[in-house]
Amino acid sequence: MAKKKFDREQILSFLELIExxxxxxxxxxxxEKLLEKTAEVLDVQQGCILLxxxxNSEELVIECAFEQKARPKGHRINLTLTAHPNLYKAIFQNAVFVRKGGPEEDVEQVLYIRLQTEEFLGVMVFGAKGxxxxxxxxxxxxAQAISHLAIASIQHGRIIEKNxxxxxxxxxxxxLADEIRNPLMSAGGFAKRAFEKLNSGESGIDPKILEYLKRALKNYQRVENLLGELLKTK
Amino acid sequence: MAKKKFDREQILSFLELIExxxxxxxxxxxxEKLLEKTAEVLDVQQGCILLxxxxNSEELVIECAFEQKARPKGHRINLTLTAHPNLYKAIFQNAVFVRKGGPEEDVEQVLYIRLQTEEFLGVMVFGAKGxxxxxxxxxxxxAQAISHLAIASIQHGRIIEKNxxxxxxxxxxxxLADEIRNPLMSAGGFAKRAFEKLNSGESGIDPKILEYLKRALKNYQRVENLLGELLKTK
Known part of the structure; x- marks a missing residue:
């Protein structure tokens, strides 16, 4: 089956895909670019990446789809594959599998390439027609080499999202930490004023002192609440 | 010059590299894996990636080196290329360039592939000998397609480091925020005790009250310092 040499045009367009x-x-x-270029490399007119x-790993969602005639580039739709148990099983059992005939009448063959690392990431699907x-x-x-590039792109994208x-x-x-600043300064300020009043040597207790301390304590409470918020597990 | 077909062995080992x-x-x-596999794909016995x-973008450092005979896999050395101005200039001017003869007598040709995005990342170097x-x-x-894979790997690695x-x-x-908790509770506790003493209705000022407030203020100061630390620009 295997040819002695690779088709030059195909390899050149594959190298272009990488770039x-x-x-x-x-x-x-x-x-999207990967999908579009893969369609060129494989010389097909439709394809999609399902992630x-x-x-819920039982559910596959179309991340991007490419159909040269029917759909504009980058067209996005949502679709679950759980409604197709046989197909779903085939994807889980085979790194690559080809089936005769596709969802549309004029599709001759459909190629599925599983995207798998330690976890199941999704599948690339291409239809041969015309x-x-x-x-x-x-x-x-x-197509398998391209699936590795797809995996790398997905992982890179996820790291960026995490970032x-x-x-x-x-x-x-x-x-949040910045919000602590105001009530903290306020609490400190009131406590300081209470201290200065008491320290001024006047006998008797100015009712203002109590008011100052009340305010200081109220602000403490706010600072504590904010700190609690800040320290909440991420 | 260009052949009609790509050499099958070479493309197969290139696909293996991607995987x-x-x-x-x-x-x-x-x-390291990329370098080792590139040596296979190009059928060379020595190579390195300089980043x-x-x-200081004028300085290039060997990130990893591969020489099937002389050096063990993954051997790392540091080397600056600023001592070689002509070579350095050539790297900056050419995405790919080949020169006759290498640093060692038996090297016939040296291939340099620049790793360039918006910024200059480095260069891959391979020597043809034997x-x-x-x-x-x-x-x-x-080799150019491989350089794009190298760029993607470098960028991915940097994102992970940033992460x-x-x-x-x-x-x-x-x-740091956790450290705020103790002095804050302490400050609040002392202010509360001062308040309760004052509020108890005793005439005259208990010297303890002043002591409490002093401690409260001292702890405030600590909280403020810690918060300042926390809010320092990253």
């Missing part, structure tokens, strides 16, 4: 995805700036754009919902009748062994080899979440945590905590 | 680098767990290991020092006399156009095309730094910031800030 294209390392130059895109956002996670979403990277996957497992991290909260002039493209089948996926040959070289298509499948290259953004950490930055948000820092900025939220910092603004 | 290998997406499966390694750490940044350093990824680059620009982020603090049976390998020269780098052909396909070697160079594939770790953010986590450290969060944990440091949290332990």
């Amino acid at each position: 294209a995805i390392t130059l895109t700036e956002s996670y979403q754009k990277t996957l 497992a919902n991290p909260k 002039e493209k009748k089948e996926f040959n062994p070289d298509d499948i080899l290259i 953004e979440r950490l930055k948000t945590i820092i900025s939220e905590r910092m603004s | 290998a680098i997406t499966l390694t767990e750490s940044y350093q290991k990824t680059l 620009a020092n982020p603090k 049976e390998k006399k020269e780098f052909n156009p396909d070697d160079i095309l594939i 770790e730094r953010l986590k450290t910031i969060i944990s440091e800030r949290m332990s």
